[in-house]
Amino acid sequence: MSNTPTPAHKPVVALTLGDAAGIGPELIARLLSQPGITAEANIVLVGDAWLWQQGQATAKQAVVMQAVTSLAEVRGRADTRLPAFLATDTIQQAQVQRSQAQAACGTAVLQVLDLCMDGAKRGEVDAICFAPLNKQAMKLGGLKHEDELHHFAEYLGVTGYFCEFNTLGELWTARVSSHIPLKDAAAMLSKERIMDATRLIYTSLKASGNITPRVAVAAFNPHGGDGGVCGSEEIDIIEPAVAALRASGVPVDGPFPADTIFLKARDGQYQAIVTMYHDQGQIAIKLMGFSKGVTVQGGLPVPITTPAHGTAYDIAGKGMADVNATFNAFKIAQRMGAARLKPAA
Template sequence: MESPVIAPVIAITLGDAAGIGPELIARLLSQPGITARANIVLVGDAWLWQEGQAIAGQSVTTQAVNSLADVRQRADRSLPAFLAVNTIAREQVQRSQAQAACGAAVLKVLNLCMDGAKAGAVDAICFAPLNKQAMKLGGLKHEDELHHFAEYLGVTGYFCEFNTLGDLWTARVSSHIPLKDAASVLSQERIVAATELIYRSLQASGNANPQVAVAAFNPHGGDGGVCGREEIDIIEPAVKALRASGIPVDGPFPADTIFLKARDGLYQAIVTMYHDQGQIAIKLMGFSKGVTVQGGLPVPITTPAHGTAYDIAGKGQADVNATLNAFKIAQRMGAARLQTA
């Protein structure tokens, strides 16, 4: 007999009101069978949800709920639930611009969803694209949303963003810092933590035994110390420690060839040393399909890797593929979290 489908509660948000998020969510929730493996609750402003459907040329029937706590109790989850909240008025939004009101609204909705996760009402969160400038104008105190999530959820351990493309996931030892500072934060401990985290997260998303590759830091992998010693002094000892702990990991590999190995299927995860080392490659490989996973948090949080696309906002041109992929990862990780709770 086929095992019953585990249906995690997934909270979905509309993203920045001035961008393509509302349109993307309308396209996502109009996909056939979208509620088959998840108990979906859309959280956002009613007028913005209506506008997103109009832009996408879709009409999605939802079931109103009064709180996130009501979602799991629904007898019928064949329709997405909709929790209407008032965070921003239509007249406050000027499409295709970063605005404080939009950023504040995004923060309010995300915090509400995280409150639901802390209360046990939400198993995963999938958010439509946001704009960091708008969020900082609207009150974000951190360098990015991941650090806000970590503080809000009380994370004390290691956390980092993953960027994914199909079966390939990437992690990075440093993220949204100036490139000149990347060497100063490179350490054996951070490499070990990033590798362990992406390995466990891939397992939670359904890959039982992912193979991991670690990137070098310097050109040509340091050329044996001629072009930098980070590989010898930091990265190689980290790889040896990881192998000793039982994680299937290889490297360090020069950054200009490591993605060729992954493209050919040898590795399902790459740990890079700084932001653009992995971002450039993975976005070239599939910009319209990539997903960002917020790694190391107590609740899975995913989003399409592209941004708010202000240049095409309101034009009905948004590609839903990355958002659909983000939802699928949230579903798999949410189901795993629910199963082990």
């Protein structure tokens, strides 16, 4: 008996082409050319037709699609072996100068992402995977937040804790503060934020298919504060947060010095690391596997993923883009989307 889910039981995963001046369209063409890519997901690509054609030409791939006129049509398709394509009209080819951050590209990205989130609000989309975007272009194009995650959270009405996860294979990382100046990172530390970040990455890992993840929490100061000699945040904030998490049943250890914590994860002791600020985790995980990493937008009502690398303007249009991270981002979106379809136990 086949284990392939029937069309009705496949999660609807919406894909986007990302920034029109970058490598996103090529990446999506390479992704949808992968054998068996639709086996466990009902895929709908949302984007401008000319840009999708350009992406296929750059990747030297021709992907057969089924046209749809709305996201509402996607779940009811009797045959999901072909990806669906929902054509939009957000940007003209003449507006795009390849390999440059432009307002028109940022505006188009926001329009497509908002369309996908509207579908998620209506229950038509179970997960979203977007190709790389450019924050400068998005801000030129109307983004009013520090990053796309905060835009997603406001658009979807999130009132609880949310944060970015960066993943590399079985290892996921969260951070207590993100896109802020380093001088402000200490002020963002609190017992509550550390607990929220830890609980969120723990439950999200379980939703992605890891049933028994173990979490490690990083220290903030060099050498973990050296008993208070090199900073007291560990004693005053981080250790109490870890103790409270353990008491609530979360399998968590720490704080560990940030310069050794990833060695423990590399050796398989932990599947998740909670860091205290952006580069504390980003440098390590990108060094361990830049071309494979994925960003998961944590704490949202719908799973949203993307490759952790950027638009790679330097190689846009050259047919050189590596699809590994995009494939990994899609597979996480597919698994988390499938988990949302399962009835509660």
